[in-house]
Amino acid sequence: MINFSGRDKIDAPPIEVWSRLFNVESLINLVPGCQELEQTRDGEYQGRIQVGVAAVSGTYDTYLKVVKHDETLHCDIEGEVSGPTGIIKGDGTFTLKEVEDYTNIEYEAGAIITGALAKINPTIIEGIVQTLIKQGMKKLNKQIRA
Numbered sequence: 169m170i171n172f173s174g175r176d177k178i179d180a181p182p183i184e185v186w187s188r189l190f191n192v193e194s195l196i197n198l199v200p201g202c203q204e205l206e207q208t209r210d211g212e213y214q215g216r217i218q219v220g221v222a223a224v225s226g227t228y229d230t231y232l233k234v235v236k237h238d239e240t241l242h243c244d245i246e247g248e249v250s251g252p253t254g255i256i257k258g259d260g261t262f263t264l265k266e267v268e269d270y271t272n273i274e275y276e277a278g279a280i281i282t283g284a285l286a287k288i289n290p291t292i293i294e295g296i297v298q299t300l301i302k303q304g305m306k307k308l309n310k311q312i313r314a
Contacts, residue, residue, distance in 0.1 A: 170290045172297060173276035176305040180312045182241050182264040182271045188308065189243075190234075197311060200303045203227070211237075217249070224285060224296060226252045235259070254283025256293075273305070 188194040205215035211234035228251035237243040241264035260277025
């Protein structure tokens with residue numbers, strides 16, 4: 169099992185960040201390598217992403233479900249990524265907090281890896297996931313400023 173957490177700064181009020189995190193058109197542009205994404209039900213999304221990083225290169229089907237969210241801008245999610253090299257199942261939380269004129273987004277998650285992916289050092293997988301999250305946050309900031 170891998171665990172990771174972090175925080176990032178978004179240059180907008182929490183309510184604007186929140187609305188973009190649940191908007192399909194916005195999400196397609198935020199998720200690095202996202203080729204397609206659709207909302208299949210309220211709070212459920214399916215899509216496909218292309219990852220081009222060495223041992224985990226390939227096209228992966230994704231599923232994400234919002235388990236719980238509330239007005240305090242806190243969200244619990246669970247999901248799965250499956251592709252030619254294995255499956256990653258996990259869950260996580262994120263919270264948005266207003267700080268002066270920006271938003272802190274804090275997140276933590278855990279995942280279980282199976283298949284060939286499980287043979288890769290978990291630190292490498294964690295690094296790839298953190299890199300993808302950072303790229304997404306950078307894109308979110310750019311999207312908000314546009």
